[in-house]
Amino acid sequence: MVNAVETRGLGKVYQLDVLKGRKRVVALDGLDLTIPAGHVLGVLGPNGAGKSTTIKLLLNLIRPTSGSALIFGRPPSEAEARRDVGYLPENPAPYEYLSGAEFVTLAAQLSGLKGAECRRRVDEVLGQVQMTSFAGVQIRRYSKGMTQRIALAQALVARPRLLILDEPTSGLDVLGRQLIREIVLSEKQRGTSILLCSHIIPDVEALSEDVAILVGGKLVRAGPVSELLSQQDAEAELVFEGLSHETLDGLRARVLQTGRRVVLRCPAAAAQDVILRCLGQKATLISMQPIRLTLEDTFLEALKAQGQKVGSVIE
Amino acid sequence: MNGIVPIALNGFREARRNRVTLVIFVFALVMVLTVTVSVEFTVATFDRVMTDVGLGVIGLIMPALALFLSTGLIPREIERRTIFMLVARPVSRSAFVIGRYVGNLMTVGFLLLVMALLFIAQLEFSHLTSAFGGGLHVAHLVALYGQLLEVILLTAVAFAFATVSSQYVSSLVATCLYFIGHMAEDLFQLSERSKVLPLKALGKALYYVLPNFDRLDFKDRATYFDPTSASELLGATAYTVAYTVLMLVVATAIFERRDFK
Numbered sequence: 408m409v410n411a412v413e414t415r416g417l418g419k420v421y422q423l424d425v426l427k428g429r430k431r432v433v434a435l436d437g438l439d440l441t442i443p444a445g446h447v448l449g450v451l452g453p454n455g456a457g458k459s460t461t462i463k464l465l466l467n468l469i470r471p472t473s474g475s476a477l478i479f480g481r482p483p484s485e486a487e488a489r490r491d492v493g494y495l496p497e498n499p500a501p502y503e504y505l506s507g508a509e510f511v512t513l514a515a516q517l518s519g520l521k522g523a524e525c526r527r528r529v530d531e532v533l534g535q536v537q538m539t540s541f542a543g544v545q546i547r548r549y550s551k552g553m554t555q556r557i558a559l560a561q562a563l564v565a566r567p568r569l570l571i572l573d574e575p576t577s578g579l580d581v582l583g584r585q586l587i588r589e590i591v592l593s594e595k596q597r598g599t600s601i602l603l604c605s606h607i608i609p610d611v612e613a614l615s616e617d618v619a620i621l622v623g624g625k626l627v628r629a630g631p632v633s634e635l636l637s638q639q640d641a642e643a644e645l646v647f648e649g650l651s652h653e654t655l656d657g658l659r660a661r662v663l664q665t666g667r668r669v670v671l672r673c674p675a676a677a678a679q680d681v682i683l684r685c686l687g688q689k690a691t692l693i694s695m696q697p698i699r700l701t702l703e704d705t706f707l708e709a710l711k712a713q714g715q716k717v718g719s720v721i722e
Numbered sequence: 723m724n725g726i727v728p729i730a731l732n733g734f735r736e737a738r739r740n741r742v743t744l745v746i747f748v749f750a751l752v753m754v755l756t757v758t759v760s761v762e763f764t765v766a767t768f769d770r771v772m773t774d775v776g777l778g779v780i781g782l783i784m785p786a787l788a789l790f791l792s793t794g795l796i797p798r799e800i801e802r803r804t805i806f807m808l809v810a811r812p813v814s815r816s817a818f819v820i821g822r823y824v825g826n827l828m829t830v831g832f833l834l835l836v837m838a839l840l841f842i843a844q845l846e847f848s849h850l851t852s853a854f855g856g857g858l859h860v861a862h863l864v865a866l867y868g869q870l871l872e873v874i875l876l877t878a879v880a881f882a883f884a885t886v887s888s889q890y891v892s893s894l895v896a897t898c899l900y901f902i903g904h905m906a907e908d909l910f911q912l913s914e915r916s917k918v919l920p921l922k923a924l925g926k927a928l929y930y931v932l933p934n935f936d937r938l939d940f941k942d943r944a945t946y947f948d949p950t951s952a953s954e955l956l957g958a959t960a961y962t963v964a965y966t967v968l969m970l971v972v973a974t975a976i977f978e979r980r981d982f983k
Contacts, residue, residue, distance in 0.1 A: 466810040469981040486724070490812035500803040504739040516728040517811040561807060
């Protein structure tokens with residue numbers, strides 16, 4: 408089966424200061440990425456890591472300076488390649504003079520839907536994003552959350568095989584976030600491939616099967632979420648009472664809190680040794696808790712490994 | 723070329739809901755209505771005064787409106803990022819540019835039609851109700867047709883510049899081209915008389931390269947009810963179509979290569 412997205416050595420360099428011709432911003436550098444059909448890929452990265460650049464390259468909003476990208480086997484520059492793509496941009500800006508229903512109808516028409524089928528799909532997606540009662544209101548009167556829902560509706564209206572969601576839950580309240588998560592899950596169950604960029608790591612962890620971490624325009628980690636999490640050393644958190652400062656010095660553990668109660672964190676493999684040594688010093692073990700590593704830990708570790716780069720590389 | 727019709731119809735709807743367009747439209751209608759009033763201050767040649775005032779008002783407002791609408795459209799789409807959700811659809815960029823152009827043309831064409839009908843109604847009304855005026859003459863229709871050709875060409879020129887620059891730059895350049903284009907024949911005559919060879923060449927080059935709006939202006943003939951030959955009208959039409967197509971080809975070629983950051 409053909410992959411939903413496939414990029415090989417994809418790169419984008421912006422020229423700054425064209426007259427001097429010296430400064431170059433490497434927004435994306437040699438990205439190799441594959442989203443098999445029906446998979447959900449979460450893309451993480453700090454600001455300026457190249458997430459939005461990747462999306463724009465996949466949608467032909469910008470042109471690559473190196474490498475190539477394919478959507479269901481076709482280059483994004485072909486209009487037909489984008490027929491199966493639904494796109495929700497970060498901070499979506501729909502035409503404010505249109506009502507929600509008019510805007511979604513325009514999107515449906517541009518995707519080739521006509522007549523009764525078009526009207527039926529528009530009604531369906533407006534219901535799906537719970538905007539039916541506001542469908543006739545001009546978008547200029549919408550709140551941010553309502554605009555986000557209408558933008559999601561236009562992305563879904565043509566039943567895309569690939570959904571590209573850039574920060575879909577940003578600026579939404581709890582209910583809005585929950586709704587969007589439910590919609591993404593239902594699309595996932597329908598077999599839609601999804602590329603999900605978000606700063607909200609728990610969302611990415613909950614919705615994605617695979618994760619790619621971009622830092623400074625480069626792909627630094629990629630793989631199934633479970634695999635990335637298992638690559639990290641498990642840790643344990645230990646709480647003691649009556650532990651002297653002298654004992655702490657020789658332990659293979661990080662001290663998180665001192666005082667009457669001392670909180671330590673150490674590799675799970677070293678926990679037994681730490682406990683035995685502390686108990687030998689007449690300390691009392693209050694609790695021991697294995698630390699469940701999250702995607703956030705993986706992300707932060709990847710950032711640290713890259714020197715916590717924020718923004719693109721300027722040459 | 724999927725998407726041209728929905729984009730064009732949406733452009734027309736956008737203009738209808740734009741308050742600035744509506745205000746200019748109402749102002750234009752009021753101005754056209756002053757044709758009747760102008761006769762009250764005239765002692766003779768009522769036909770000419772009505773024609774001059776009516777066509778003059780239309781000839782002032784229509785290019786201004788065409789420039790205002792066409793130079794701002796694409797830069798505004800890019801600046802506000804409304805373009806993202808459109809060009810990410812299975813719509814080619816050339817279809818987007820052409821759709822936007824057609825939508826703009828529908829707007830200015832509709833406004834021109836309403837103003838023209840109001841002008842004609844006044845001509846006929848004054849002809850029927852008073853001793854003033856000889857009513858509608860074919861020269862009036864020719865002048866209005868020339869006005870239509872002018873806005874078609876001006877919109878295309880403005881569009882081509884709007885695809886590469888900001889609204890301010892494109893409106894400045896297009897306005898300059900509009901005025902230079904109305905002096906095209908004078909430029910040619912001047913270059914013919916010049917004894918400095920580079921100036922002569924420059925004058926001729928400008929005449930042939932820049933849009934020749936002078937060629938589409940039949941208002942003077944309407945004032946004196948001078949006839950215009952069919953071949954001249956056909957030539958003006960062919961010139962407008964050819965230049966417009968060229969401008970749209972340039973606009974789409976530039977737009978195809980643009981990055982939307």
